[in-house]
Ligand SMILES: Nc1ncnc2c1ncn2[C@@H]1O[C@H](COP(=O)(O)OP(=O)(O)OP(=O)(O)O)[C@@H](O)[C@H]1O
């Protein structure tokens with residue numbers, strides 16, 4: 001497979017878009033995303049910005065394999081996704097992608113813990129006991145240790161969004177996609193969720209791609225991709241002078257050996 | 263617990279009331295189907311049992327199906343005979359004892375001869391036209407229910423005096439005769455004798471009880487004016503269902519018209535076929551209607567849960583899993599409905615079985631109910647399968663749902 005040519009960084013990008021276009025069919029076809037080329041590597045913290053209606057959500061759904069491009073292709077670790085069956089795509093999503101939406105989108109009839117273990121059960125790679133422990137660990141590390149048996153409607157907005165993050169991390173995916181994860185939260189809760197996402201990159205070795213309207217938050221990300229009318233109009237990297245290698249103890253469930261020697 | 267089962271149970275439990283309505287729908291369908299089947303099959307079995315008991319399994323009469331061929335017809339290929347009066351045959355089965363012995367040698371069952379004569383009973387100046395049947399009491403017990411139907415006296419009492427006669431109870435009532443009465447019997451050929459009533463029987467069928475009298479074969483032969491006459495052989499077989507084959511063989515071997523009970527009551531049995539078609543149609547319709555309830559609730563759940571479906575699919579649950587969740591929910595409803603329906607059906611059958619029917623023509627009877635596990639299995643099978651089908655349609659639609667459309671709509 002000759003999938004690595006256009007990648008800006010070294011090696012195969014974690015996720016790449018090649019000429020991705022999405023047109024909604026209709027009497028007047030709407031172009032949601034127009035000819036987007038992107039390559040996002042391991043351990044990046046990326047913001048997608050742009051005015052309302054510029055196609056940010058649409059692009060994220062395409063990257064997250066929730067939607068299929070009209071033209072172009074999305075590659076995950078160099079692997080084309082267009083030819084995948086529905087089942088393969090679902091499995092890829094389950095194992096390599098974590099999604100966080102603006103509204104938490106938790107299942108209302110399940111407890112917080114059951115919501116978090118749901119993707120693990122769908123993947124079925126751990127024993128039920130290990131799933132439970134991992135779910136409790138994740139919730140504990142996000143400050144929700146006391147709420148695991150509650151139902152989502154018994155939590156605050158910020159807490160729910162953290163549960164959604166925990167669920168996105170359930171199967172320890174290398175990539176987390178977030179669509180305005182702080183959009184419905186007040187500034188304090190927003191800050192908390194942002195810090196969690198940032199730590200996923202800094203200490204968890206993950207890549208986080210987050211759509212955000214919040215310019216202050218966007219400014220604190222490593223890379224900002226700007227959209228306008230469905231097309232990429234800007235892609236800037238913040239060069240953080242000497243990139244400190246923070247190591248926070250106690251959050252090592254990812255066990256990512258590649259992230260430290262960088 | 264598997265994820266699919268867990269989600270399915272959660273959905274079903276969260277809609278307890280709706281689920282109960284759907285379960286009750288299926289249960290009602292199953293219960294009434296079981297009752298219908300038990301009732302229809304029960305009454306049919308009962309009817310056939312009465313029919314089979316009331317008549318000989320095979321009746322061999324001294325008639326032939328076709329008139330005997332004329333000598334000219336045997337001789338020439340084409341012969342037309344005008345103005346010929348067919349030769350009057352001597353009545354009766356030839357050599358009845360030898361014929362009976364030969365049939366008995368191969369047909370498992372019992373056989374009894376009889377003589378049928380039409381006559382008039384006269385007692386205290388009242389006349390009633392009567393079928394007088396000459397029987398052999400010893401053999402009769404093996405081929406008919408008559409011994410059990412004797413109300414006064416006994417069948418053996420026919421041997422006790424000369425010209426003893428046993429009357430149907432309604433017949434006796436009509437002419438005012440009682441056991442011990444001496445009545446006059448007269449035939450169309452002018453033969454007349456005095457008989458003594460030695461017993462009464464009650465067959466439970468008005469037309470029989472009003473018009474039948476039994477005498478000994480010997481007496482019957484005197485009334486018929488022909489010694490040694492036997493004009494009917496009646497068989498009761500070990501296996502009532504073997505009657506048609508046995509009848510055909512007797513007819514082949516003896517040439518006498520032999521009628522199996524199935525042939526004699528062909529119209530009735532045809533009516534049963536129609537009844538069964540009606541029954542299965544009605545039962546099917548009941549269960550189909552019940553499955554609409556299942557379809558309804560699964561549709562409702564999939565609509566209400568569109569967001570949850572989108573969430574699960576966006577997390578990476580494949581269509582197959584989502585579809586299974588809702589088909590399983592339908593299956594749960596179907597199974598609970600079937601089990602409750604068993605209880606309902608059983609209860610209805612017990613209740614119906616205890617109802618007494620009073621009918622002026624017959625004795626007090628109970629509604630006949632057939633108990634068969636097959637009814638339960640069939641009703642449950644149809645209910646569960648139709649629930650699964652009813653669940654599958656909305657489940658498939660739900661599984662195909664595009665998560666992005668829901669997620670966009672919600673934000
Ligand atoms: N179902 C649809 N039918 C028609 N047009 C649509 C549909 N969904 C989205 N669009 C249009 O597609 C464009 C991109 O929408 P998208 O939701 O990706 O924008 P966005 O950048 O996420 O906006 P926001 O910041 O408001 O969430 C918009 O102009 C929108 O009006």
Ligand SMILES: [Mg+2]
Nearest residue numbers: 056057058179
């Ligand atoms: Mg959006």
